[in-house]
Each structure stands twice: as C-alpha cells, then as structure tokens.
Amino acid sequence: MTEARQATVEEIPQNALEELTGLLPAGTWSTDPTARQEHGRDTWSLAVKGRPAGGQGETLPAGVVRPTTTEQVSDVLAWATRHEIPVVPYGAGSGVVGGAVPNRGGVSVDLGAFDRVEEVDEENLLVTVGAGVLGGDLEAALNERGFICGHYPQSLYISTVGGWVATRGSGTFSSRYGNIEDMVAGLEVVLPTGEVVRTKATPRSASGPDYKQLFVGSEGTLGVITRVTLRIWPQPEAQALRALSFPSFGAGLEAVRTVIQGGVRPGVVRLYDPEEGRPTLERFGHNTGRWLLVLAFDGSRRMVEFEEEVTVETCLRFGAVDLGREPAEHWEKNRFDASWLTGRVAMPGGIADAIEVAHVWGRLEETYDRMVEAVRPHMSEVFGHVSHVYPQGASLYVICRALEADDDAAERAYQDGWRAAMQACLETGATISHHHGIGLQRAPWMQAEHGTGLDALRRIKRALDPAGIMNPGKLGLDE
Numbered sequence: 051m052t053e054a055r056q057a058t059v060e061e062i063p064q065n066a067l068e069e070l071t072g073l074l075p076a077g078t079w080s081t082d083p084t085a086r087q088e089h090g091r092d093t094w095s096l097a098v099k100g101r102p103a104g105g106q107g108e109t110l111p112a113g114v115v116r117p118t119t120t121e122q123v124s125d126v127l128a129w130a131t132r133h134e135i136p137v138v139p140y141g142a143g144s145g146v147v148g149g150a151v152p153n154r155g156g157v158s159v160d161l162g163a164f165d166r167v168e169e170v171d172e173e174n175l176l177v178t179v180g181a182g183v184l185g186g187d188l189e190a191a192l193n194e195r196g197f198i199c200g201h202y203p204q205s206l207y208i209s210t211v212g213g214w215v216a217t218r219g220s221g222t223f224s225s226r227y228g229n230i231e232d233m234v235a236g237l238e239v240v241l242p243t244g245e246v247v248r249t250k251a252t253p254r255s256a257s258g259p260d261y262k263q264l265f266v267g268s269e270g271t272l273g274v275i276t277r278v279t280l281r282i283w284p285q286p287e288a289q290a291l292r293a294l295s296f297p298s299f300g301a302g303l304e305a306v307r308t309v310i311q312g313g314v315r316p317g318v319v320r321l322y323d324p325e326e327g328r329p330t331l332e333r334f335g336h337n338t339g340r341w342l343l344v345l346a347f348d349g350s351r352r353m354v355e356f357e358e359e360v361t362v363e364t365c366l367r368f369g370a371v372d373l374g375r376e377p378a379e380h381w382e383k384n385r386f387d388a389s390w391l392t393g394r395v396a397m398p399g400g401i402a403d404a405i406e407v408a409h410v411w412g413r414l415e416e417t418y419d420r421m422v423e424a425v426r427p428h429m430s431e432v433f434g435h436v437s438h439v440y441p442q443g444a445s446l447y448v449i450c451r452a453l454e455a456d457d458d459a460a461e462r463a464y465q466d467g468w469r470a471a472m473q474a475c476l477e478t479g480a481t482i483s484h485h486h487g488i489g490l491q492r493a494p495w496m497q498a499e500h501g502t503g504l505d506a507l508r509r510i511k512r513a514l515d516p517a518g519i520m521n522p523g524k525l526g527l528d529e
C-alpha cells in the first residue's frame with residue numbers, strides 16, 4: 051500500500067470536493083462540526099471517552115455523506131477510489147470495538163436515509179429493508195403483521211440492520227432463531243469501485259461459493275451494504291421464562307450441553323457466574339454463591355411446554371434448584387438496559403467492557419477460568435456468563451469494569467486487561483470474538499487468530515478495494 055493510501059484525510063482536497071458536491075444532491079454532504087463530531091466515534095468505551103487512538107485523541111471525518119439512493123453510494127465510492135479518500139460506513143454507531151471510528155479521517159457514509167422496510171413477503175417469510183433501518187423499527191413493522199425478526203441484540207433500538215450484517219452480530223434469542231449470518235437471505239452491496247452486487251434471496255444455492263457471506267462480518271472494509279433481505283418468523287404463539295441455579299459452573303454447563311445436544315432449542319440460555327447472578331438471586335431471596343441459569347422458550351404452546359419440561363427435568367438431574375419464573379421475568383424486563391456499561395464509562399476514570407469469545411463445550415470452563423484470572427489484576431471487577439449456545443459449544447462473556455484515578459489510568463487498565471484476556475483466550479484455542487467483531491480494538495490479534503488465513507483475507511481486500519479506501523485500519527486488514 052502506498053503512503054498516500056495510509057494517510058489521514060482531515061480535509062478533502064478542493065478539486066475532489068468540487069467533484070463530490072457535483073455528484074450529490076444538495077443536503078447529502080455536510081461538514082457541519084456537530085455532524086462530524088457525531089460520526090467521529092461509536093460506542094467503543096475508548097471512543098466514548100474521546101480516546102480511540104490513545105494519547106493522540108480523536109480524528110474526525112472531513113465530512114459526512116447521507117446518501118438516499120444506492121446510485122449515490124456508488125458515485126461516492128467510485129469518487130473515493132479515484133481520489134484515495136478513506137470511507138467509513140456508519141449505521142447507528144452502537145458498535146463497541148471502534149469499527150465506525152474514522153481513524154484516518156475521510157468521509158463517513160451514514161446509511162440513516164436507507165430507513166424503509168420495503169417489502170414483507172408473508173408467504174415466503176422474507177423481509178427486505180434498507181440497511182439503515184433500526185432494529186426496533188423493523189421489529190415493530192413485522193409485529194404489526196404478525197411476524198418477528200428473531201434478531202434481538204441488546205442494542206436492538208440503537209443499531210441498524212446493515213450494522214448487524216457488517217459486524218456478524220448475534221441476538222439474545224440466537225439459540226432458537228440463529229445469528230445474523232443464518233438470517234441473511236440476500237444482500238445489495240456497493241463495492242469500493244462503485245459496482246453494485248445484488249444476490250438472490252433463494253432458500254439455498256449451489257451456484258458456487260456463497261460470496262454474500264464475505265460481506266457478513268466485513269465491518270465496512272469491503273463495501274457498503276445498502277439493502278438486506280432477512281428470513282423472518284411468524285410471531286410465536288407462546289413464550290415461557292424460567293430460572294434455575296446450579297452449585298457449580300461444570301454442573302450448569304453439563305446440563306445445558308445435554309439439553310442442546312438433545313435437540314431442544316430454548317430461545318435464551320444464559321448461565322451467570324455467582325458474581326454476575328448475585329443481584330438477581332438476592333432480589334428474589336434465593337441462595338447466592340450459585341450459578342444462575344435464565345431460560346426463555348418461544349414457539350407453539352405445546353412445543354414450549356414440552357421444551358420447558360424437558361429442560362427443567364434435565365437441569366434437576368444435574369443438581370439444579372428450580373427458581374421459578376420471576377428471576378427470568380426480571381431479566382426479560384431489563385434486557386435492553388446497558389447502564390452497567392454506559393454509566394461506568396461516563397464516569398471520570400471509569401471504564402467497562404464485555405469481552406465475548408466462543409469455544410467448544412470441553413474448553414469453556416478452562417477459558418472462563420483463564421480469562422477471568424488474566425483480567426483480574428488489571429480491572430477491579432471481573433465476572434461473566436455463557437450465552438448463545440450451540441450443539442458444539444457456546445459464547446462466553448467476560449465482563450470487566452474499573453474506576454481509576456483518571457482517564458489515563460482507566461485506559462491503561464482497560465488495555466492491559468484486554469491484552470491479558472486476548473492472550474488467555476488464544477492460548478485456549480477459543481475464537482477472539484463471538485459477535486462484537488474486530489474493529490480497532492481487536493485488530494492486533496487478527497494475525498494470531500487467523501494465521502495465513504489473514505493473508506488470504508488481505509488478498510481479497512486488495513482485489514475488491516484496490517485503492518484501500520474502505521474503513522482502513524479495521525479488521526486487522528492493513529498490511
């Protein structure tokens with residue numbers, strides 16, 4: 051890559067700017083300081099603190115484009131390739147790893163105007179939306195017609211469908227409805243050189259490799275996703291919530307593994323360690339010091355009854371105590387509350403994060419132990435839970451918080467904690483991210499994660515993005 055391609059673009063050169071404004075309708079290009087500031091950060095803890103580049107502070111985009119059509123996105127990307135201007139796609143900025151941070155300036159392309167639920171295909175259970183549709187709006191539109199999306203990240207109301215696809219996200223009901231890669235039936239993507247790729251939304255295809263999956267998790271490094279067709283579900287007839295507690299992590303894991311491998315698919319399976327589960331156990335007068343399991347079942351009434359019964363029976367065989375519905379209902383009511391994160395990060399000297407990884411059942415306990423032990427010397431509070439379960443394993447969240455003397459110390463604690471966590475994770479053979487993605491924060495560990503696979507990814511990046519304009523510095527793709 052040439053030096054020009056590595057350069058930070060804080061101001062668009064005059065000739066390029068004139069060309070851009072000639073391409074776009076009035077009102078779609080802005081250098082307004084507030085717009086630039088808003089698009090200068092996402093919800094990554096260090097970005098929220100204005101520290102995405104350590105002591106060097108923030109880099110703002112030179113300007114923000116709010117295209118209203120795919121053709122405009124195409125014009126902007128072709129223009130950016132001609133002038134080697136960095137482009138950062140921006141959904142709703144809820145990403146937590148710095149993916150939408152314009153660390154090399156350039157242009158932030160905000161998909162906010164792609165906000166239409168275009169077609170609900172009730173017969174074939176498909177919905178086609180603009181990439182900028184917010185999750186909550188999509189769910190409301192589907193509910194009105196008797197359907198659900200099935201993808202419920204904790205950030206449902208503050209994230210876009212394009213962002214879900216670009217980060218390879220996961221919702222809390224993933225164990226039943228799948229992750230975003232299972233839901234994407236078709237995509238419209240504008241490539242960095244301006245060509246538009248549209249994939250068919252058929253149930254399956256053997257017409258070569260499924261290249262739409264290349265864009266699922268591409269974090270804006272390979273193009274801009276403008277339209278998405280998702281698989282949807284009829285609204286479930288019934289839902290049941292249930293909580294149990296276990297004497298040990300091992301007992302809880304064995305119970306959940308047995309349930310899932312037996313073919314039962316609860317929508318939600320969350321196994322909290324004694325520290326994270328304590329407030330809920332105390333609130334409902336249950337014994338603390340135990341692992342709390344929260345379950346939700348979705349589906350037809352008979353299926354929900356059956357799955358709940360089988361799951362509870364299995365858990366009891368592994369030494370569980372049945373806590374009834376209340377603790378799980380409490381989880382359900384508060385599931386979009388992220389004050390544990392945002393409140394702490396907003397405090398001077400405060401910092402917090404959830405580091406989510408994934409591993410096979412046989413290595414989960416060891417991964418939890420090693421990661422928690424590794425982070426503890428750096429962050430004063432460390433706890434965690436398992437969720438998003440599969441027949442082969444599950445995702446593991448290590449949640450860490452600290453309150454230091456000032457933000458410099460908080461950043462040091464955060465980065466030391468992350469380094470220790472990633473090293474421990476890699477040593478166990480776990481993957482470094484289950485669903486938050488890589489962005490800037492995890493980029494240093496992409497080589498260790500993928501080995502020569504990263505070189506292959508870089509070659510694909512070079513082929514699709516010859517000028518290296520798309521979201522430079524993200525996903526560890528820079529050479």
Ligand SMILES: Cc1cc2nc3c(=O)[nH]c(=O)nc-3n(C[C@H](O)[C@H](O)[C@H](O)COP(=O)(O)OP(=O)(O)OC[C@H]3O[C@@H](n4cnc5c(N)ncnc54)[C@H](O)[C@@H]3O)c2cc1C
Binds near residue numbers: 212218222275276
């Ligand atoms: C409180 C909280 C809870 C969260 N819970 C979850 C959770 O349960 N599950 C989960 O998966 N994530 C979760 N997240 C993370 C975040 O919400 C997701 O990563 C989400 O998918 C990001 O969507 P967004 O629209 O905000 O994208 P942004 O933050 O705007 O962008 C994220 C990345 O995607 C790229 N991008 C965005 N839109 C496009 C597009 N149209 N085309 C190409 N690239 C694009 C950006 O360049 C960037 O690299 C949570 C975040 C917060 C703050």
